[in-house]
Amino acid sequence: MDFSYTDEQESFRRELRAWLEENAPDGWLEDPELPDDDAERVEFLRDWQRTLADGGWAGVHWPEEYGGRGASLIEQTIYREEMARINAPPQINLIGINLIAPTLIEVGTEAQKQRFLPKILSAEEIWCQGYSEPEAGSDVASLTTSAEPAGDGEWRIDGQKIWTSYAHVADWCFLVARTDDSGTKHEGLTAFLVEMDQDAISTEPIHQPHDDRTFNQVYFDDAVATDDRVVGEVDQGWDVVMTLSAFEHGSTSIYSIEQRYLDLLEYCRTETRNGTPLIERDRVRQRLADFDARIQAAKAAHRRNVSKQMETGTPGPEGSMDLLVSDELRHDLLNFAVNLRGPAAALWENGHNAFDDTSGYIRSYGAWIAAGTGDIQRNIIGERVLGLPKDDKSKTSHRSE
Amino acid sequence: MDARLTDEHERVQETAREFIESEGGIDLARRQIDGENVVDDLWNELADLDYTAITVPLEYDGFGEGMVYLAALLEVAGRYALPGPLPETAAVAVPLIRDLGTEDQRSRFLPSVADGDLRMSVAVYDDETEPLPGGIRMGAERRGDEGTTEFRLEGTKTLVPYAAETDVVIVAARTREGQGYDGVSLFAVETDHDAVEATRMDSLDWARPMYELSIDGLTVGEDALLGPLHGGGSALVTAMDRFSVAGTAMLVGAADRAVELSVEYGTEREQYGQPIGRFQAVKHRTADMWVDMQSARSLVYYAAWALDEDEPDAARAAAATKAFAADRLHRVFGDDIWNHGGMGFTWDHDAHIYLKQAKSWRNFLGSPEANRDRLIDARLAAERNR
Structure with a gap:
């Protein structure tokens, strides 16, 4: 048993750290701040991702032949640690980088890989993911958006998607639609790559509680996709969904949570209440220490998981534990951070931008829901890890519900 | 990095599990709870499987393993709430003697522990309501004239796990006035001495009995002092x-x-x-x-x-x-x-x-x-x- 990094892994860290010091956006290392204006922010983030791509740091986990570094899971962990350390700006095309590209690499055609991967990497084309529907949330397999063959190798798509992050700026959508409704709900689904720039597609932003509008409703009214945009086999889309979902559960945000905790610790050292530093209050110390222990536990668990995956190659359902623990830890931490602000907890912190605790605390309610709610993660642990009996409903046809 | 148990750790776990199951599994703990002493027989078996030797260094007939190996084994022991001072002996006493002991102390204790002939526990508290380090109160008065040093221990230790089932207890005592851990010295005290008496306490957990250990003016030589005087x-x-x-x-x-x-x-x-x-x-x-x-x-x-x-x-x-x-x-x-x-x-x-x-x-x-x-x-x- 060994929790430490090898010299080779440490040199990967040094290389990345040196690159970040040279290439982080101007002034970022001293004072990380994103533009307030929505359009400016999108441009800023596109630029950042292009810089990362040029340096070979956008898709480190991709194979080298597609512009990645073929980074091992341990190197990916180091990558997350280092990015968290400088509170690096998010990658605007993260959905493309972390979910869609790895899925294409695994099940896409060579033509699809050649056509799409380079532009995912450089954020020249931004991607969104069309899964959830108004009547298909946690139960995503019951979706009803339909795709029907329209001759000449074309498909016509009709229906509505919801909670679609970045659809308002996306160039492409990784869409799952129903192509056959004669079987059970997991049968007859097909995954498509759909170009967003067509009149038959419209998006409508959803106003979220933290006063952001990155979620959308997306309407498909006879939208078109061609045969060469089908991912995997027609009617076998559930396999593709599962492939992508494994990538969704394989990543961790524990390192950015740890950085947020360290920032809060520094705040408690310097901020005083009635002349006493927060850090000298027993109640504050006890809560901080509990967060510290939870973070250490999650990190050690993540390292155990990564070590296991290094051998098995695939993230197991244990990824649900990481997601659940991280989401609840982040929520509790930010909730506490807001409480520590004293009567000022009644105010937005600072223009509710991306690094604002108040926004983050409200956003953390959404994070618990995204990628499968905490309840769904507990179902996955209960059923797939522990083998408890499944709910009857999970097997029935979408039509009979 | 490979943060998993090794194959060897897993083999030890498997063997331990088979062994404890064959001895009745958690019924061992239930028999202990019902008042039987299962520790003596069990300890011999644990020694036959070399579990008592795990943390003992190689040169003292042990395996020279550390806490990871031991934790893997203790997980299995915990599954059955296995009675016996295995954590006390293997996780506490052996590493203390290994790290602090003189050559004489190591040769006196460690091979016997490895063989299963010597069981050990540790006595820190003098007051079961006072947390550490304030709960360490027993005094050890230094005596002796030129050439010989002796210590006289006097007082009653409390919350000593398995004291009556162990041969040597490592006792924390104060050899000088001090704050916190300052002035604390450690002594290896043999329990079969007339001046030492273990009295069973009304432990919440009957599978892991706690004892009071009264030490009534016991005089020990310098060879009982473990590690630096005042600096344990x-x-x-x-x-x-x-x-x-x-x-x-x-x-x-x-x-x-x-x-x-x-x-x-x-x-x-x-x-x-x-x-x-x-x-x-x-x-x-x-x-x-x-x-x-x-x-x-x-x-x-x-x-x-x-x-x-x-x-x-x-x-x-x-x-x-x-x-x-x-x-x-x-x-x-x-x-x-x-x-x-x-x-x-x-x-x-x-x-x-x-x-x-x-x-x-x-x-x-x-x-x-x-x-x-x-x-x-x-x-x-x-x-x-x-």
């Missing part, structure tokens, strides 16, 4: 960290079993026409038990590794382990009782054995609150040095 405190702190991690390893093994019991019952037991494990109230509670158990296990492995490797954050990791696991694993056992409904609240169901063990460990050697205090101090110090 820092070694004692590390020893208590090993002890806590070892105890938590046992509780993790027990929690793993409690999750299994809840899953079995949730699958078999039917109410309202279906297995109760299909209800999300039970399913989610059981999932949370598993998450807490895995989290605690991850901390135990990390802390054990950090202690073995002398990592700079070893003490912090041990504090985090205790701070995290104490109440959460306790809740795992409580949840197992509730998942079993009325059946859970019977003497026959094993959860109460684990629950009492968890409660006995909770404040022993430092409450989670005290460990959170240590943890945050250690974190602040580490951040200042970054």
Whole structure:
């Protein structure tokens, strides 16, 4: 048993750290701040991702032949640690980088890989993911958006998607639609790559509680996709969904949570209440220490998981534990951070931008829901890890519900 | 990095499990609870399997292994609430003698421990309501003339695990006035002396009996002093960290079993026409038990590794382990009782054995609150040095 990094892994860290010091956006290392204006922010983030791509740091986990570094899971962990350390700006095309590209690499055609991967990497084309529907949330397999063959190798798509992050700026959508409704709900689904720039597609932003509008409703009214945009086999889309979902559960945000905790610790050292530093209050110390222990536990668990995956190659359902623990830890931490602000907890912190605790605390309610709610993660642990009996409903046809 | 147990660790776990099952599994603990002393016979068997030699250095007939190896074994022991001073001997006493002992002390104790002829425990508290280090009060008065040094120990130690079933107890005493751990010295005291008497206390956990150890003016020579005079405190702190991690390893093994019991019952037991494990109230509670158990296990492995490797954050990791696991694993056992409904609240169901063990460990050697205090101090110090 060994929790430490090898010299080779440490040199990967040094290389990345040196690159970040040279290439982080101007002034970022001293004072990380994103533009307030929505359009400016999108441009800023596109630029950042292009810089990362040029340096070979956008898709480190991709194979080298597609512009990645073929980074091992341990190197990916180091990558997350280092990015968290400088509170690096998010990658605007993260959905493309972390979910869609790895899925294409695994099940896409060579033509699809050649056509799409380079532009995912450089954020020249931004991607969104069309899964959830108004009547298909946690139960995503019951979706009803339909795709029907329209001759000449074309498909016509009709229906509505919801909670679609970045659809308002996306160039492409990784869409799952129903192509056959004669079987059970997991049968007859097909995954498509759909170009967003067509009149038959419209998006409508959803106003979220933290006063952001990155979620959308997306309407498909006879939208078109061609045969060469089908991912995997027609009617076998559930396999593709599962492939992508494994990538969704394989990543961790524990390192950015740890950085947020360290920032809060520094705040408690310097901020005083009635002349006493927060850090000298027993109640504050006890809560901080509990967060510290939870973070250490999650990190050690993540390292155990990564070590296991290094051998098995695939993230197991244990990824649900990481997601659940991280989401609840982040929520509790930010909730506490807001409480520590004293009567000022009644105010937005600072223009509710991306690094604002108040926004983050409200956003953390959404994070618990995204990628499968905490309840769904507990179902996955209960059923797939522990083998408890499944709910009857999970097997029935979408039509009979 | 490979943060998993090695194949060898897993083989040890498998062998230990087969052995304990063949001896009756958790019935060993139940027999101990019913008043039988199963420790003597069991210890001989453990020695035959070399478990008593695990942490003893190679040159003293041991295996020279550390906390990781031991934690892997203790997980299995904990699954059966296995009676016997294995954590006390292998996680506390042996490393103390290994690290502090003179050549004479090492040769006197370590090979006998490895062989299974010598069992050890540790006595720190003088007052069961006073936390450490204030709870260390016994005085050891230094005497003797030129050339000879003697110490006279006087007082009553309390909360000494298995004192009557052990041959040597490492006793923390004060050799001079001091604050905290300053002035604390450690002595290896043989229990078969007339001046030493163990009296069984009314322990919450009957499988792990605690004793009062009265020492009535016992005079020991310099060869009983373990480590530097007045300066045993820092070694004692590390020893208590090993002890806590070892105890938590046992509780993790027990929690793993409690999750299994809840899953079995949730699958078999039917109410309202279906297995109760299909209800999300039970399913989610059981999932949370598993998450807490895995989290605690991850901390135990990390802390054990950090202690073995002398990592700079070893003490912090041990504090985090205790701070995290104490109440959460306790809740795992409580949840197992509730998942079993009325059946859970019977003497026959094993959860109460684990629950009492968890409660006995909770404040022993430092409450989670005290460990959170240590943890945050250690974190602040580490951040200042970054």
